[in-house]
Amino acid sequence: xxxxxxxxxxxxxxxxxxxxxxxxxxxxxxxxxxxxxxxxxxxxxxxxxxxxxxxxxxxxxxxxxxxxxxxxxxxxxxxxxxxxxxxxxxxxxxxxxxxxxxxxxxxxxxxxxxxxxxxxxxxxxxxxxxxxxxxxxxxxxxxxxxxxxx
Numbered sequence: 001x002x003x004x005x006x007x008x009x010x011x012x013x014x015x016x017x018x019x020x021x022x023x024x025x026x027x028x029x030x031x032x033x034x035x036x037x038x039x040x041x042x043x044x045x046x047x048x049x050x051x052x053x054x055x056x057x058x059x060x061x062x063x064x065x066x067x068x069x070x071x072x073x074x075x076x077x078x079x080x081x082x083x084x085x086x087x088x089x090x091x092x093x094x095x096x097x098x099x100x101x102x103x104x105x106x107x108x109x110x111x112x113x114x115x116x117x118x119x120x121x122x123x124x125x126x127x128x129x130x131x132x133x134x135x136x137x138x139x140x141x142x143x144x145x146x147x148x149x150x
Contacts, residue, residue, distance in 0.1 A: 002140060009120065009143045027056035038062060038084075047074040054088070055080035067091045120144025 007018040019029045030039060038059035044050055048071030054064050055077050066074070066088055081088075096104070111117045122142035125133050126149055133146040 006143055013118070013120075026053055030057040034059070041065070044068070046070050048072070051076040055084070055086070058084060058086045061085045062087075064088045065091045067093075122146055124149055126150075 002020065002022050004020075007020060010018050017033050019026055019033075038057055040059050040062050042054060042058060042062070042064040044054070044064055044066040045068040047066040048069040051074040058064060058081075062084065064086065067090070076088075093101075108117065120143060122144035123133070123136070124147045130148055133148060136142050137146060
């Protein structure tokens with residue numbers, strides 16, 4: 001999280017713990033929260049910026065799913081990663097195998113029908129303002145999705 005507002009949003013959505021990466025040392029907080037074990041799973045949205053954190057926060061045999069990066073390269077320390085047995089899986093939804101895609105759609109559909117999926121709509125904007133919407137998201141000025149309306 002990068003603000004108290006975003007932390008409260010995450011807590012309201014069910015987060016047990018939140019870390020403000022702008023004001024707290026992420027590895028230290030992760031180690032404290034997990035009693036030194038690290039986290040089993042990391043979903044990384046900016047691997048280029050955060051790769052150096054992964055070996056410091058991931059648990060033995062943990063998995064990091066990386067699906068975004070603000071730079072073309074991502075570097076992390078090999079030694080800690082191999083010693084922990086951790087893995088990094090690069091993920092892009094468009095390349096999912098048919099069975100995995102169908103399973104995911106089935107799960108999401110069921111969760112929506114059960115009311116378990118709640119979308120945070122930050123704003124609605126006309127399609128002509130696509131550039132503005134994208135810039136708002138990139139700047140981190142909104143919490144949730146921006147819906148573009150034709």
